[in-house]
Amino acid sequence: MKRTFYTLLLLASMCSLAQRERPKTLIGNDPEDISGFGGVIFSFMPIDGDLSTMTGGGGAVLFDNTFFIGGYGLGLTGNHEFSQGGNDLTSSFGHGGFWLGYVIKPDDLLHMGVDTKLGWGSITTKNRGTNEEIGEDDVFVFNPQFFGEANIAYWFKINASVGYQKTIGVDNTYFDPGDFDGPTFGISLLFGWFN
Incomplete structure (x- = not known):
């Protein structure tokens, strides 16, 4: 009888522990609520009126x-x-920083979301013949976007985005302030774990 009582008491204790809810937390109620991803980004945008490709x-x-x-x-x-003023020139452009976003109904096969990239970078201008650097601008880039996304596998998504890029700090003699502003279109291949 004692053995039966202790067995029932042990089972009741285990059931009450199993039914106990996790405490509320700021980030989420379950460690599985946190996951992550990484991927390759292709972005297309006009630079000085020409369609250009950025990768990263x-x-x-x-x-x-x-x-x-x-x-x-x-x-x-x-x-x-x-070319400008009889000189053949070349410029490079790069930026990086924060990437923030929100995914709407991520469990649906096809879903949407919004994101923005906030970054810092530089535009470097060189003489094409001598490769001598003749100008550099430090810039701030703001690129809000809407995106559509497809769940290909539980570990892989394809993302297509459209947005507008604003580049602040273009003030050299070779480019106008709006030459690096304009609509953007992007494709991203995202790998990770998506709960």
Whole structure:
């Protein structure tokens, strides 16, 4: 009888522990609410009126499979070549910084979201013949976007985005302030674990 009583008491204690709720926390109620991803980013935008391609990558921590915060880096593929005042010039452009976003209904096969990239970078101008650096601007880049996303596998997503890039700090003699502003289109291949 004693053995039966202690066995029932042990089972009741285990059941009460199993039913006990986790305490509420700021980030989430379960460690599984936190995941992450990283990937390759391709971005297309006009620079000085010409369509240009930027490539790079980024990664982020994903909270509750909806809100993410991380970092990114993008650089101009090749160089932007142009002529001005009889000189053949080339420029390079790169930036990196914070990447923030929100995913709407991430469990749906196709879903949408919003994100923004906030970064710092530089535009370097060189003489194409001598490769001598003749100008550099330190810039701040702000690029809010809307995106559509497809869940290909539990560890892989494809993301297509459209947005507008604003570049602040372009003040050299070779570019006008709006030459690095304009609509953007991007494709991202994201790998990670998505709860």
